[in-house]
Amino acid sequence: MSGKLEWRRRDLVNVRGVPMICAFAQNLEEITEHFQAKDDDIVIATYPKSGTTWMSEIVDLILNDGDVEKSRRGAIFQKVPMLEFRVPGEVPPGSEILESVPSPRVIKTHLPVPLFPKSLWDKNVKIIYVARNPKDVAVSFYHFDMMNQLHPDPGTWEEYIEKFIEGNVGFGSWGAHVRDWWNLRQQKNILYIFYEDMLEDPIREIRKVAKFLGKDFSEEVVNRIGQQTSFKAMKENPLTNYTALSSTIMDQSISPFMRKGICGDWRNHFTVAQSERFDEYYQRETAGTDLTFHF
Numbered sequence: 001m002s003g004k005l006e007w008r009r010r011d012l013v014n015v016r017g018v019p020m021i022c023a024f025a026q027n028l029e030e031i032t033e034h035f036q037a038k039d040d041d042i043v044i045a046t047y048p049k050s051g052t053t054w055m056s057e058i059v060d061l062i063l064n065d066g067d068v069e070k071s072r073r074g075a076i077f078q079k080v081p082m083l084e085f086r087v088p089g090e091v092p093p094g095s096e097i098l099e100s101v102p103s104p105r106v107i108k109t110h111l112p113v114p115l116f117p118k119s120l121w122d123k124n125v126k127i128i129y130v131a132r133n134p135k136d137v138a139v140s141f142y143h144f145d146m147m148n149q150l151h152p153d154p155g156t157w158e159e160y161i162e163k164f165i166e167g168n169v170g171f172g173s174w175g176a177h178v179r180d181w182w183n184l185r186q187q188k189n190i191l192y193i194f195y196e197d198m199l200e201d202p203i204r205e206i207r208k209v210a211k212f213l214g215k216d217f218s219e220e221v222v223n224r225i226g227q228q229t230s231f232k233a234m235k236e237n238p239l240t241n242y243t244a245l246s247s248t249i250m251d252q253s254i255s256p257f258m259r260k261g262i263c264g265d266w267r268n269h270f271t272v273a274q275s276e277r278f279d280e281y282y283q284r285e286t287a288g289t290d291l292t293f294h295f
């Protein structure tokens with residue numbers, strides 16, 4: 001095997017107790033320990049499939065004052081590089097690409113709190129965390145695992161649900177992820193946003209993010225950002241729908257990156273028994289917190 005094939009469908013690798021995508025696991029601890037943050041870095045942190053790309057495009061437009069032309073300067077994964085992305089021997093790692101991105105850098109990461117780079121904590125950078133209900137995350141992640149060749153094969157849906165509940169999927173436990181970030185939100189510079197709230201009232205949530213980033217826009221600008229970042233617009237936009245990424249990594253003929261973009265698609269996938277099992281999981285994971293999700 002050579003090239004990207006070497007990293008295809010490999011088992012997850014345990015990094016400090018967190019199951020990680022094999023290609024990304026190489027040198028991950030180096031990022032945690034030695035990635036150099038800058039004071040004006042902005043981080044978009046999420047558990048996978050929780051609205052990262054959507055928030056990334058919103059933040060990019062906010063930083064460019066809603067200038068659509070400027071937002072067309074590159075694909076979303078170039079404008080907002082993923083810190084831990086790595087296919088050794090194939091593409092420069094995200095952490096390296098970030099060294100040449102002009103400030104303020106917007107950094108995408110799915111890293112859980114224990115693996116988050118020390119230097120980003122030390123600099124107390126602005127972090128926007130997006131969380132999504134675990135049933136829709138599981139459905140989205142299952143489809144993503146099928147199409148993303150760097151991920152392990154998800155198996156059947158039945159099998160996948162068990163893996164998800166055990167936290168035996170890329171980036172580990174959903175519950176630990178959303179909880180750890182939630183618990184830190186008042187100590188650190190974190191704006192905690194819910195995907196379902198973005199769907200309910202995108203304009204309200206865009207205003208919230210803009211305010212966090214120190215911007216106050218007219219209605220016209222906010223509406224423009226809302227239109228540009230609607231699911232339909234982003235699905236049709238080759239710069240946001242990931243079609244610019246090699247199909248040897250993401251095979252969108254299996255499942256498109258911009259798949260459905262709704263709340264409640266889980267109803268089309270879970271049996272009643274699976275849903276009840278997941279409800280118990282959700283109760284366990286959020287017990288003792290004031291975290292509440294909409295389904």
Ligand SMILES: Nc1ncnc2c1ncn2[C@@H]1O[C@H](COP(=O)(O)OS(=O)(=O)O)[C@@H](OP(=O)(O)O)[C@H]1O
Binds near residue numbers: 051052232259
């Ligand atoms: N603009 C907009 N509006 C609503 N929903 C959107 C939007 N953009 C992306 N999406 C949906 O977000 C899901 C992908 O999540 P991520 O971007 O976090 O994926 S990744 O982890 O970075 O690969 C994935 O969800 P599913 O459709 O449920 O699979 C995308 O469709």
